[in-house]
Every structure is written in structure tokens, then in C-alpha cells.
Amino acid sequence: MNKPIFIRNAEQLVTLKGSSKAPLVKKQMSELGIIENGSIWIENGVIEAVGTDKELFETYKNYLTEAQIIDASGKLVTPGLVDPHTHLVYAGSRENEFNMRLEGATYMEIMNSGGGIYATTTRTQKASHEELFHESYERLNQFLLQGVTTVEAKSGYGMEWETEQKQLEVAKELNEKHPVDVVSTFMGAHAVPAEYKENTDQFVDHLINEMIPKVSELGLAEFNDVFCEKGVFTPEQSKKILEAGKTYGLTPKIHADEIEPYEGAELAAEVGAISADHLLRASDKGIEAMAEKGVVAVLLPGTAYFLMAESANGRKMIDKGVAVALSTDCNPGSSPTVSLPFIMNLGCLKMGMTPAEVLAAATINAAHAINRPESIGSLEVGKKADVTIFNVPNYMKLQYLYGVNHVDTVVKNGRLVVKGGNLIEKLSLSKTSTSQFFMGKA
Ligand code: NIG
Ligand code: FE
Numbered sequence: 001m002n003k004p005i006f007i008r009n010a011e012q013l014v015t016l017k018g019s020s021k022a023p024l025v026k027k028q029m030s031e032l033g034i035i036e037n038g039s040i041w042i043e044n045g046v047i048e049a050v051g052t053d054k055e056l057f058e059t060y061k062n063y064l065t066e067a068q069i070i071d072a073s074g075k076l077v078t079p080g081l082v083d084p085h086t087h088l089v090y091a092g093s094r095e096n097e098f099n100m101r102l103e104g105a106t107y108m109e110i111m112n113s114g115g116g117i118y119a120t121t122t123r124t125q126k127a128s129h130e131e132l133f134h135e136s137y138e139r140l141n142q143f144l145l146q147g148v149t150t151v152e153a154k155s156g157y158g159m160e161w162e163t164e165q166k167q168l169e170v171a172k173e174l175n176e177k178h179p180v181d182v183v184s185t186f187m188g189a190h191a192v193p194a195e196y197k198e199n200t201d202q203f204v205d206h207l208i209n210e211m212i213p214k215v216s217e218l219g220l221a222e223f224n225d226v227f228c229e230k231g232v233f234t235p236e237q238s239k240k241i242l243e244a245g246k247t248y249g250l251t252p253k254i255h256a257d258e259i260e261p262y263e264g265a266e267l268a269a270e271v272g273a274i275s276a277d278h279l280l281r282a283s284d285k286g287i288e289a290m291a292e293k294g295v296v297a298v299l300l301p302g303t304a305y306f307l308m309a310e311s312a313n314g315r316k317m318i319d320k321g322v323a324v325a326l327s328t329d330c331n332p333g334s335s336p337t338v339s340l341p342f343i344m345n346l347g348c349l350k351m352g353m354t355p356a357e358v359l360a361a362a363t364i365n366a367a368h369a370i371n372r373p374e375s376i377g378s379l380e381v382g383k384k385a386d387v388t389i390f391n392v393p394n395y396m397k398l399q400y401l402y403g404v405n406h407v408d409t410v411v412k413n414g415r416l417v418v419k420g421g422n423l424i425e426k427l428s429l430s431k432t433s434t435s436q437f438f439m440g441k442a
Contacts, residue, residue, distance in 0.1 A: 002415055003068045005042040005385070006060065009053040010072040011393040013038025016079060016364045016378035017050075023296055023323030023368040030356040032395065033378075038077060041067075042385040045414035050379050068416065070409060072389050076398060078359065079379050080149025080386030080412065081340045082366035085253075085277050085298045087331035088153035088182070089136045089167045089174075092123035094332045098306075107307050107334060108231065108259060117157070117191040120332050124157035124167065132170045139330070140180045141423055142338040147388035147407040150181040151330075152370045154225055156190030161211055164188055168220040179412040183370045185253060186215045189226035189233050189241050204237045208244040216248035222371065223274070224250035228264045235267050242271045251371065257281040258303070269293040275325070275369040279312045280304055291321035296369040299361070300329040301346035302337050314351030325365040326358060345402045355399040385414040391421075 016024075017033035024031075039056040041049040049056055060067070097110050097119070110116045124132065136153075143151055153171045158164035168184055175182035188207045196203035215221050224245030228238035242252040252271050256264025258278035265286025268276030276282075276290060277298040290297060297317050304311040318324050326347050329335040337343070344358040353361065367377025375384050389409035392398050398406060410418035417424055 002045075004063065004066060005070060005411060005414060005416065006056070006064070006067040007040045007042070007070045007072050007077060007387060007389070007411070010038045010077040010389070011074050012036060012076050012395060013040070013050070013379065014076070014078045014359060014395060015050055015380065016360060017380055019360075019364040019378050020373045020380070023294070023365045023373075024360050025321050025323050026318060029318060029324070029360040029365070030354060032356055032359060040077070040379060040387065042387075042411065042414045045385055047379060047381055047383050047385050050381060070389070070416075074393055075408060076390040076392050076395055077379070078388050078390065078395070079363045079377055080388050080410065081147045081362050082370070082372070082377055083143065083148050083151040083327050083330070083340050084275065084325050084366040084369035085300060085327035085329055086151050086153050087156065087329070088139060088151060089132055089155070089170045090120050090124050090157050090332055091127035091132055091135060092120060092332065093336065094119060097333065101308070111191070112231065116333055118194070121157045121159050121163070121191070125160075125163045129166055129170060132166065133173060136170060136174055137178055139338060140174060140178045140182070144180055144410055144412070144418060145407060145421070145423065146339050146341055146405060147390070147410060148180065148338070148340050149386040149388070149410065149412050150183065150367075150370070150372065150376055152183045152185055152223070154185040154187040154190075155221070156187030156225070158188070159191065159193040161214065164211060165214070165218070165220070168215070172220065179415065179417045183372070184221040185223035185225050186212070186221040186245070186250060187225040187227070188212070189238070191227065191232060200233070200237065204233070204240055207241055212244050212248050212250065216250060221250060223253045225253040225255065227255040228262060228267060229255065229258055230260045230262055235263050238264075239267060239271060242273070246271070253277065257283075257286070265290050268295045274371060277327070278303065279317070280309060282312065287317055287320050287322060294323070296323045296325050296365060298325045298327050298366075298369050299347070299351065300327055300335065300343070301350045302343045303329045303335040305346055305350065306335050311346070311350040314347060314353050318353065318357060323365050323368065324353070324357070324361050325369045326361040327366065339405075341398065341405070342403070345399055348399050355396045358399065359395050385411055387411040
């Protein structure tokens with residue numbers, strides 16, 4: 001049993017209190033529930049008390065010698081960051097395509113000539129379970145160093161059952177063995193395999209009749225995602241896949257309106273998706289439908305940045321009443337980053353969000369996007385003790401001083417895992433493996 005942890009006297013303690021019932025919208029996204037000189041008492045992995053240091057000292061003064069004390073004076077304390085959209089489990093990297101795009105090739109051209117998602121699929125098919133596990137474990141270490149304590153992870157680099165299963169099993173094992181929690185999504189509909197190119201409907205049937213039932217039977221995922229995009233899966237095909245998933249207990253998510261407008265946002269509202277992600281080219285009608293149905297918009301400005309495209313209109317979505325969350329989209333093609341704080345900065349500078357809104361978007365709204373609002377995303381009594389401490393005095397400065405990793409301390413599940421900006425040593429699989437595995441070998 002770990003000792004209790006007493007985080008003391010934060011300059012600002014961002015609680016996001018009262019946000020577990022429904023995702024935050026409009027002005028609510030700016031109500032961070034800040035406690036000045038704030039403290040948290042953590043016991044058995046759970047938050048036992050949150051308040052001012054004065055209040056908590058009064059309550060716990062007789063137990064101080066039993067606790068591990070973390071002095072947060074001068075610092076910003078927030079809920080552990082939540083990343084609700086990643087393609088965490090993959091092999092290899094694609095810096096060659098980055099170079100090609102800088103010379104003028106487009107993302108879809110590269111994909112349609114057999115690179116892109118297909119290139120990573122080949123690498124992922126060839127990798128063993130162990131190789132994938134090690135590569136992804138190191139990525140999770142990097143996420144943790146950026147203050148992220150929960151990530152969603154999608155399959156989709158399989159395009160056949162064996163590899164899809166391997167990716168989902170790796171995600172499951174990572175969830176068991178790595179401190180960061182990993183929430184799984186089946187994304188068999190990530191691209192159309194070459195052998196089905198002339199008959200996509202047949203692949204859709206294969207997903208519906210073979211793969212989705214197996215995912216459900218083996219309990220390998222909670223969500224079902226599809227890349228609804230011109231030249232990939234049509235809205236009709238996407239709808240079929242998402243509806244089929246629902247009958248097997250898989251909640252719909254959707255890669256919507258990423259490259260071309262395709263009524264993906266509308267579809268998300270129609271099928272009752274928990275989130276619609278990307279939305280760079282979402283229509284006004286689609287945005288309104290999402291607001292009405294309470295679909296969370298998971299925005300990925302790092303992808304727009306990396307693909308040199310215009311970001312989604314986060315400002316407009318918030319003003320129209322859509323709950324906005326933020327994510328890295330961590331993947332080797334369109335957004336090879338693990339830095340959610342950097343994405344938050346892009347949220348401010350590329351999507352017109354405020355520092356308060358991006359913090360709500362990367363914590364509680366992200367938790368809502370992966371159906372975890374009761375356990376993570378805010379600092380409230382009874383929630384999991386997932387806490388990030390930044391070496392800045394306030395949340396505005398976290399965005400203002402951009403390009404620097406301000407993470408000082410991370411407590412995950414009531415356990416100290418990052419201290420002084422470094423992982424507690426035993427988290428690293430092997431001292432020499434970090435650079436080799438991070439983001440894959442070329
Ligand atoms: O979310 N758009 C589809 N899927 C990923 C990219 C995957 C890749 O390029 O490997 C995305 O952008
Ligand atoms: Fe994605």
C-alpha cells in the first residue's frame with residue numbers, strides 16, 4: 001500500500017469542480033474552479049480531500065508524518081491531462097513522407113500511392129507483439145512526461161484480423177502494465193485494404209460480419225471508429241459500420257470532415273456518436289447537429305499544423321454550444337507528437353480558444369469524449385488521483401510560455417510517477433531503449 005500523498009499550497013489548483021455530469025459548453029469551459037493556495041490529500045489511489053492548504057492542514061495535521069508531502073508552492077496543479085484520440089500502437093515512422101509533403105505531395109496522394117496508412121500497416125503487420133509493446137510503452141512514457149495520465153488508443157494498422165487483434169491486445173497489456181491508462185477503440189475501418197479497393201462494400205461486410213463480433217466477444221474495445229472521408233469510407237458505409245458496432249455494444253466515434261467536407265459531423269449526430277473528431281471542414285449544419293445531440297468535438301490542431309491545413313474552427317464550435325475536447329491524434333503520419341500541452345497552445349493560437357478553454361478541453365471534456373467523466377478529468381473527492389503539477393504559477397502562463405515542457409510532477413492513480421520533470425526510474429523498460437523506440441525506428 002502506497003503512503004498517502006499530500007500536495008500542498010499550489011499557487012493555483014484547477015479543480016474543474018462540478019463538471020462530471022455533462023461536458024462543459026460555452027462559458028462553462030472557462031469556469032475552472034480554481035483554489036488559490038490549494039492542496040489535495042490522496043489515499044489509496046483516490047482523492048480524499050481538496051481545498052485550501054489551511055483547511056487541509058487542519059484536517060490532516062496529525063497524519064503528516066505518514067504522508068509523502070509534495071510542495072506545490074508557486075506551481076499550477078491540474079487534473080492529469082486526458083488524450084481522447086491517439087493511434088498509439090504502431091510500428092515504424094514516416095519522416096520520408098514528411099519530406100515528400102514539404103516538397104508538394106499531399107497526404108491523400110501519398111496514401112493512394114500505397115504509402116501513408118498503408119506503409120504503417122505493413123510495418124505493424126510485420127512487428128511482433130513484443131516489438132509493438134516496447135515501442136508503444138516508450139511512447140506512453142513520453143506522454144506521461146507531458147503530463148498525460150490517460151490516453152485513448154485505436155487499432156487500424158491491421159486491415160486484417162490478426163494484426164487488428166494484435167494491436168488491441170498490445171493496448172490492453174499496456175493498460176495493465178503502464179501507469180498511464182489506455183482506453184481502446186476498434187478502428188478496422190481506417191483504410192480500405194488494396195485487395196478490396198474495387199469492392200469496398202465487401203470489406204465493410206467483412207468488418208461487420210467478422211471483425212466487429214470478434215472484438216466484442218473478446219472484450220477488446222469500448223469504441224468503434226471509422227475514417228469517413230472521400231476515397232476511404234462513404235457516409236453510408238460509415239453509418240453501416242457504426243450502427244453494426246452499436247449492436248455489439250461498441251460506442252461510435254468518427255474521423256469526420258478531416259480533409260474534405262463529407263457530412264461527417266451530421267453523421268456523428270445521427271448515429272449518436274460520443275465524439276466526432278477532426279472536423280476541419282465540418283459544415284455549420286453539422287456543428288449545430290452536434291451541439292443539439294451533445295456530441296463532443298475532439299479537435300486535433302496538431303494534425304492541421306502538420307498537414308499544413310487550416311485548423312478546425314474551435315471558437316465557432318464553442319460559441320455554437322458544442323463541447324470541445326483536444327487531442328494529439330498521435331500517429332506516425334499526420335501528427336507524430338505526444339505533446340498535449342503543445343496542442344493546447346495550438347488551440348489558443350490556431351483555433352481562437354482561451355487558455356482556460358484549452359485546459360477544460362484537455363481534461364474534463366476529453367474525459368467525457370472517452371466516457372470516463374466519473375473517474376478522471378477533474379480534481380474532486382472520490383475521483384482517481386491523477387494529478388499534474390506544472391512549474392508555472394498559473395494556467396495562463398502555461399500557454400504563454402510555449403514550446404517548453406513545464407511538467408514538474410505527475411501523480412497517477414495515487415502514485416508518484418514523474419518527479420522534477422523526470423520519470424521515476426523503473427518506468428523505463430531499459431535505459432538505452434528510450435531514444436531507439438520513441439516514435440519508432442525509421
Ligand atoms: O487521424 N486520418 C486518418 N487517420 C489518422 C492518420 C493515420 C496515419 O496517417 O497513419 C488521423 O489523421
Ligand atoms: Fe486519428
